[in-house]
Amino acid sequence: MRVMRWIAGVLIVSVLLGSIGVMQLRLTSYKDVSWHRDTMSFLPQSEKLAPMLMGFKTTFASYLWIKTMLYFGSEYMGAKQYRWLVTMVDMVTRLNPRFYPAYEFAGLMLPDFADNPQAAEVILQRGFSHFGSSNWKIPFYLGYLYDRQYNDTERAAQYFSFAGRIDGAPAYVPAFAATLYNESGRKNLAKHYLVSLFKATENPQVKEHLARKLQKLRSGDVRRHQSKMPTPQ
């Protein structure tokens, strides 16, 4: 009697454990690369932070993002040092690589305010690897970055044409690529960039920044970035 009960108990537990193992296997194989990428990408770097956050990585990223925006605002109004800006944006995108707004911010604001186009490039490339062909804006920002900051027309054109092939990309995006490829009509390119970036963003801080740049460009102000721009032919 007692022995029978033991056997029954062990049997029940083994059947349950077996089924659990099968489910575990199925669930694990169900999760394709897109499930893992966000874990994989930060594992080598922020190994310490991730486990502490358990299931709340994205939540913490959201919180950090709010902090980033507040930090940016306070620096903009005050010291204008932006010392932690790169780190914060970088952390947000590591914790939550699907957080698109951070990439836009990185691509358009870091080169100007943190004076760090390299960081912007690294972060945007991370975004590109996560979003791939599902978001036209990230390759678009990359193209802008390579053209304006690195003066690398060829790479910029590659990214623009990539962005242009993605669903939802406005018609002017492939036009940028064409413009860069034939090296003509660069006259109005800077203005077009700014107008289209202005249209693409929802972030009021970014919008304001772009509007100001656009205004200065129109009034013919001489600015830091213009020296890098090729002179119109």
Next chain:
Amino acid sequence: MNTVFLIARNTFRETVRNKVLYNVLLFAIGIIFLSISFGEWSVFARVQVMQDFGLATMSVAGLLLAVFIGVGMLGREMSRKTLYNVLVKPVPRYQFITGKFAGLLITLALNFGLLSIVFGGTILYMGGSFDSGLIAAITLLLAELSVIISASLLFSTLTTPALAAIFTLGFYVIGHYNDLLELEFMQQQNPLWGFVLKTVYFILPNLEHFNVRSRVVYGMGVGWDFVGMSVLYGALYSLLFLFLASVSMNRKDL
């Protein structure tokens, strides 16, 4: 079955008349409302931030309730001997455990229902939509809680309430760590060590299977087949823990 339902109903009644429930509930609703302003600060992606906070709040509130109410309850029944009321009747102990589990799960499900209404209202107010993804995420949170409650009942039959609470929290942490264990064994070179890690991974619960927050919030979608499999996975674990809790309870002197 009737007995299980009776015990569940009594458990539900007990939790509903418990102050802790309302404290946690108010706290959760407070956080959800607060997340509106988090959303405002974040300038854009407001709805996403809000959704993320809302789901995270529900997850934490559920965990707190499971630990404070779930663990305390069985311990109290045993220390105050109130379970004599039930067990001196012709009621097998497994029915008692099952009834407790069902009562707690019903309480938590109703709480989640309430929180979902607040949460949904807030999202609609902010101009988002309460889509099927969120329903999937909440369903999975409940499945996760079912595993946590059953584990907390098992711990309660094995040890003191304070230790059981710690074990339950530890269980939650390990459950979320487990995903990292998977990566570890996938990268493991040593076949023996890899096998050990793999076994541990397949036996320990992986609570990350219930976490689809990031996918849902950023509109990547979760297949209903995945939801179904995860719920089944949770149910199997709950069943295992309830079985073990019943065995442990059966051997106990009360």
Next chain:
Amino acid sequence: MFAIFNLIAGHPLLTMSLLEFKEVTKSYRKHFWTSRFTAVDELSFRVEEKRIVGFVGPNGAGKTTSIKMLLGLVKPTSGTILLNGRPVSDPKSRVGIAYLSEQPYFYEHLSVWESLEFGYKLMKLPSAARKKEIDRVLETVELTEVAGKRVLELSKGMQQRLSMAQALLGDAHAFIFDEPMSGLDPLGRALFRTIFRSLTERGKSIFFSTHILADIESLCDEIVVLSKGKLVYQGEVDRVLAQGFLGTDIRVSSLDQSLRGQLSDVGCDVSDSSPEESTIFVPKTGDPEWVQKLLFEKGVFCKSITRRNTSLENLLYASSGQESADRNGKKDRS
């Protein structure tokens, strides 16, 4: 002698057993580093149906542990226990059994009515009769007025009465009570006695533990005596009482030495309870009237004369050698 008692008390072929302990041992280890403590040691006895059986013994004798084992709440270390003819590990053994614990254990979140309702439903009794039955038991224990109150608000005595109400629900055929009278005021005790009697009249079986011997003398048919976890006696109460009286106690104001000598010569025992008071014990072989006459002649005033019966207590504790020595020791010192 006890063997003979046992033979007469148990008629295994004539009646069905309500419960039976077969070589039951229960030993505990409070913590894993403490040594094992044996609460119940090789206990064997049986109780027939439709009898009122007192389960007697000093505190710590193992009564509560035995009752908990009987109800399946505590598992015996070895041996078997049958209740209603089934092993107690089978929940069905508790069908038709009502239990009243030493302390009342109630869900504090429930009202008096809800507690009874919960108990009623757990017994799977017909729901149509529920209200009537709860009203009936509330009336029996005189708690009708507090039916809507939370259990928490009741006094200890009222809670004990509610426990009794719960036990009375659904007309069980056998009642197991653990120290039912503890925590009751005199009125409550009277009420419980009335309930006991009405249960007896309706032919119910009652097995109850107690250390109040007056209750046994007035209520029980039979007693089972436990000491240090061992069975020391089982038999009819009448038989124990029939052993008659031991002698006479005469309380007097004071005695001089010559009178003391005279009394001890005839086999009387003199003890001084205070400098102004002594008690003369005249054994049943002696003549108390002669002693009274003697005292009168010597001008000693008799305060009271009482018969000393073989109380159950004496019998019970005499039967457990060591225990009685302990008790006497305590008496002498006090």
